[in-house]
Amino acid sequence: MSHATKPAGSLADVQRPQLARIPALIILAYAAAVYLFFLAVLGYAAGFFAGLGVPKGIDQGTRAAVPVAVPIDLLLLLLFTVQHTVMARPWFKRRWTRIVPEPAERASFVLAASLLLALLFWLWRPVWPIVWRLSGPGAGALWALYAAGWAIGVGSTFLVSHFDLFGLRQAWLHARHIRYSPPPFTERGLYGRIRHPLMAGFVVVFWSAPTMTAGHLLLAATATGYILAGIAFEEHDLIQSLGETYAAYQARVPALIPRPRKNDRKAGMKNSTVITLAAGPAQAEGRTEACGRAGMFAPSGPRAAMTSAAGLGTDRRLIDVREGTPLVLRDGSAVLIRQVRSTDAPLLADGFARLSAASRQMRFLGVKKQLSAAELRYFTDVDHHDHEALGALDRAGGHGVGIARYVRDADDPQAAEIAVTIVDDWQGRGLGTELLARLSDRARREGIRRFTALADANNVAVAALLRNAGAHLVRRGRGTVEYEITLTREPERNEVRISRSTAQTAPATAARQ
Numbered sequence: 001m002s003h004a005t006k007p008a009g010s011l012a013d014v015q016r017p018q019l020a021r022i023p024a025l026i027i028l029a030y031a032a033a034v035y036l037f038f039l040a041v042l043g044y045a046a047g048f049f050a051g052l053g054v055p056k057g058i059d060q061g062t063r064a065a066v067p068v069a070v071p072i073d074l075l076l077l078l079l080f081t082v083q084h085t086v087m088a089r090p091w092f093k094r095r096w097t098r099i100v101p102e103p104a105e106r107a108s109f110v111l112a113a114s115l116l117l118a119l120l121f122w123l124w125r126p127v128w129p130i131v132w133r134l135s136g137p138g139a140g141a142l143w144a145l146y147a148a149g150w151a152i153g154v155g156s157t158f159l160v161s162h163f164d165l166f167g168l169r170q171a172w173l174h175a176r177h178i179r180y181s182p183p184p185f186t187e188r189g190l191y192g193r194i195r196h197p198l199m200a201g202f203v204v205v206f207w208s209a210p211t212m213t214a215g216h217l218l219l220a221a222t223a224t225g226y227i228l229a230g231i232a233f234e235e236h237d238l239i240q241s242l243g244e245t246y247a248a249y250q251a252r253v254p255a256l257i258p259r260p261r262k263n264d265r266k267a268g269m270k271n272s273t274v275i276t277l278a279a280g281p282a283q284a285e286g287r288t289e290a291c292g293r294a295g296m297f298a299p300s301g302p303r304a305a306m307t308s309a310a311g312l313g314t315d316r317r318l319i320d321v322r323e324g325t326p327l328v329l330r331d332g333s334a335v336l337i338r339q340v341r342s343t344d345a346p347l348l349a350d351g352f353a354r355l356s357a358a359s360r361q362m363r364f365l366g367v368k369k370q371l372s373a374a375e376l377r378y379f380t381d382v383d384h385h386d387h388e389a390l391g392a393l394d395r396a397g398g399h400g401v402g403i404a405r406y407v408r409d410a411d412d413p414q415a416a417e418i419a420v421t422i423v424d425d426w427q428g429r430g431l432g433t434e435l436l437a438r439l440s441d442r443a444r445r446e447g448i449r450r451f452t453a454l455a456d457a458n459n460v461a462v463a464a465l466l467r468n469a470g471a472h473l474v475r476r477g478r479g480t481v482e483y484e485i486t487l488t489r490e491p492e493r494n495e496v497r498i499s500r501s502t503a504q505t506a507p508a509t510a511a512r513q
């Protein structure tokens with residue numbers, strides 16, 4: 001258990017791009033320039049679709065025969081959609097960041113999209129005839145809708161993190177030597193009503209034309225089709241990685257067209273959250289922070305963003321895991337199990353100091369006298385998605401007595417390496433089993449389907465612990481063995497089995513003591 005679950009040379013290093021040495025200020029200047037260019041292109045787009053205030057609108061410019069104009073326009077749209085679809089996929093990002101520094105990845109996506117949009121505006125060929133033309137109040141209503149579409153689309157970027165979506169935040173954090181973490185975004189505002197307000201806004205923009213020519217219709221229909229397909233692609237990725245967290249959000253919140261709120265008002269409910277019993281535990285009462293974003297405005301790390309959403313939401317189970325749940329072990333001792341926080345470094349250092357040399361050897365597969373400041377930071381400053389850590393605190397003394405973590409495999413997002421450590425005088429009480437069960441639950445929710453564990457070949461305790469969790473031995477190395485656990489899709493099944501055999505949950509009142 002030492003590959004990914006040790007700090008130095010771990011996940012971050014594996015993912016570090018070759019050109020990451022480019023000075024941070026240059027990356028920041030690049031991201032800022034891209035952002036300004038993007039703003040100019042976006043501003044032009046508002047005029048282009050309206051056919052107002054720009055040198056060339058969608059129905060202006062060089063006329064060409066329909067058989068020439070339509071293929072040119074379709075090709076321009078295709079270029080944009082291919083760029084968008086490919087560059088937003090996780091597999092592409094993994095390869096791309098071997099060439100481009102990670103903090104510039106998002107800005108590069110925005111640059112490519114903006115350049116292709118500018119190309120489209122430049123080379124677009126108008127196509128006649130007019131399909132419909134409204135005047136008077138009808139035209140006024142469509143202009144109002146057009147403006148509303150822009151307001152919804154652009155406004156929703158601020159509900160998430162505008163500067164993260166367009167690549168500036170990543171470069172800014174990098175320049176300030178702050179590790180990137182996806183912005184926690186809430187299901188507030190429109191994201192509580194529809195999953196893709198930004199896309200919905202643009203669909204409205206494309207169709208709200210008082211004068212609709214065949215060329216404009218071609219663009220509106222193609223772009224709408226792409227948005228629907230893009231949402232399907234994006235959500236496929238999100239379901240793969242987040243499992244039921246995203247499925248619950250999907251079940252509860254429609255994609256583009258909000259449901260009427262009539263029933264909520266009738267029931268006196270203040271917000272839009274609806275509790276559907278069939279949707280499972282991720283969808284408990286209250287508001288869950290969650291959001292899926294597709295296409296041009298997809299964040300650079302949608303999975304991570306979703307996870308931080310999952311980790312910070314007000315879903316009851318998520319609150320429990322963050323704040324802690326009390327547990328009475330089989331010998332009667334009481335612990336509180338909760339997610340590790342960035343402020344836990346002193347607790348961890350204290351716990352490590354109380355580990356025997358043998359336990360340290362088993363955990364780190366080598367002699368380990370102390371944890372450095374960087375290691376303490378790595379072990380406690382976790383993102384709760386690619387890296388999760390659950391700690392157990394002795395309820396009597398407040399000491400840290402056990403910790404379990406997983407670190408997602410950089411090459412296989414559905415796999416993660418785990419490590420479990422229990423302070424010596426707390427071993428053998430069922431705590432390792434309990435922490436592993438809860439870690440498995442968290443991992444499933446973050447889209448992990450398989451745990452791997454590297455252990456000392458003589459570590460009989462971990463062998464028993466993992467065997468009980470369904471592990472099988474997959475490899476033998478020099479003095480080490482590697483185990484693998486396939487995580488079942490129904491967390492409750494394992495929890496029941498484990499909590500019956502090893503521990504019992506403390507009464508609810510204990511939580512308040």
Ligand SMILES: CC(C)(COP(=O)(O)OP(=O)(O)OC[C@H]1O[C@@H](n2cnc3c(N)ncnc32)[C@H](O)[C@@H]1OP(=O)(O)O)[C@@H](O)C(=O)NCCC(=O)NCCS
Pocket residue numbers: 001358359360362363364418419420421422423426427428429430431432433434455459460461462464465468
């Ligand atoms: C491995 C470790 C995490 C197990 O945690 P724990 O809280 O002691 O485990 P549990 O009490 O839940 O017991 C789990 C199983 O391990 C067995 N076990 C625990 N300690 C044991 C020991 N010293 N010798 C043999 N078996 C042992 C238990 O009997 C139980 O198996 P069973 O249900 O078949 O009886 C803990 O011993 C530890 O932290 N060791 C040092 C660090 C380490 O080796 N970490 C793992 C590698 S990263």
